Amino acid sequence: MNRTSVANLLLLLVGIAMALSVAWPRSGGIAGRTVVRASRATLTVRPVPLGGGQFAVADASGHLVALRDYQRIVSTNLVTDRLLVELCEPTRILAVSTAAAARRRDGYRYQGMTTVDGFGPPEAMVALKPDLVLTNSFGAPGSADRLRGAGIQVFDLGELRGESSLGVVVSSLGLLLGAPQRAQRLLAGFASRMHALPARLGTRQPKRALFLSTLGPDLQGGTSGTSYHDIMTAAGLVDVAAERYRDWPAYAPEQVLALAPDIIVTRAGFAAGLCNYPGMDHVGPCRGQGRIIELDGELLDEPGLAMLDAAEELFALAYGPQ
Numbered sequence: 001m002n003r004t005s006v007a008n009l010l011l012l013l014v015g016i017a018m019a020l021s022v023a024w025p026r027s028g029g030i031a032g033r034t035v036v037r038a039s040r041a042t043l044t045v046r047p048v049p050l051g052g053g054q055f056a057v058a059d060a061s062g063h064l065v066a067l068r069d070y071q072r073i074v075s076t077n078l079v080t081d082r083l084l085v086e087l088c089e090p091t092r093i094l095a096v097s098t099a100a101a102a103r104r105r106d107g108y109r110y111q112g113m114t115t116v117d118g119f120g121p122p123e124a125m126v127a128l129k130p131d132l133v134l135t136n137s138f139g140a141p142g143s144a145d146r147l148r149g150a151g152i153q154v155f156d157l158g159e160l161r162g163e164s165s166l167g168v169v170v171s172s173l174g175l176l177l178g179a180p181q182r183a184q185r186l187l188a189g190f191a192s193r194m195h196a197l198p199a200r201l202g203t204r205q206p207k208r209a210l211f212l213s214t215l216g217p218d219l220q221g222g223t224s225g226t227s228y229h230d231i232m233t234a235a236g237l238v239d240v241a242a243e244r245y246r247d248w249p250a251y252a253p254e255q256v257l258a259l260a261p262d263i264i265v266t267r268a269g270f271a272a273g274l275c276n277y278p279g280m281d282h283v284g285p286c287r288g289q290g291r292i293i294e295l296d297g298e299l300l301d302e303p304g305l306a307m308l309d310a311a312e313e314l315f316a317l318a319y320g321p322q
Contacts, residue, residue, distance in 0.1 A: 060158020
């Protein structure tokens with residue numbers, strides 16, 4: 001990539017930052033009340049000079065990935081599988097994750113594509129001879145180092161938490177693919193739609209909600225700092241755990257009772273197990289005082305573009321058709 005191209009990329013990044021500052025809504029008033037919305041994205045991705053007119057992007061581990069014309073790209077993660085389809089020419093996608101093609105809702109997007117197991121041995125990816133592999137912290141241990149040892153560029157997405165991490169990933173991919181304009185449009189459109197839902201409440205009071213699941217013997221939550229919080233907030237719900245907890249807390253039934261949610265949001269098929277959990281029979285939604293809303297786990301658990309579909313579906317289920 002020459003100096004002129006890099007200068008153009010820098011100018012486009014400034015444009016992305018300006019677009020996001022406009023498109024990502026702040027808290028505001030609607031019909032005399034305050035609507036709490038997730039904070040707007042902060043663009044932090046910048047090309048790093050390598051010398052000799054070459055530039056790179058730092059991944060989540062701090063590793064510098066050179067900006068080149070990548071033509072054989074492998075994705076091992078559901079988030080980047082979808083992003084590649086949105087941002088990249090199909091001829092440059094060498095393979096996507098096996099999980100993508102197996103999805104019930106949108107596996108059709110990846111039919112006919114070569115697939116790889118991101119948790120499997122990296123030798124299978126090496127055999128494909130990619131020039132760039134997109135992975136994250138939850139891949140096979142040591143996989144990134146072994147791929148780099150084989151001379152393959154690897155971009156580690158790190159921990160995927162929701163809107164904030166999605167903004168960084170999309171911006172980084174825009175640079176790596178040489179398509180920052182596409183990244184700008186994608187992020188601006190996502191932000192606009194994601195935060196349009198609460199305004200549709202009108203004068204209705206937002207409902208209090210709690211994401212809850214079971215993980216082994218524990219009641220598992222997901223609140224501020226996760227995609228579950230972002231989805232509920234975008235769906236016009238108040239995350240009742242956000243003031244007291246962060247990330248993925250484990251709850252006792254007494255803590256759930258104290259939070260007093262109107263709605264429990266969980267994965268499809270989990271409602272019965274939650275309400276049969278010892279002590280949960282005292283919680284309002286399990287007693288018919290409130291509701292339990294189940295969403296397809298393929299939507300609810302993906303901290304990528306699927307958050308928008310999850311938020312729209314959750315809004316419709318929580319507040320009814322408009």
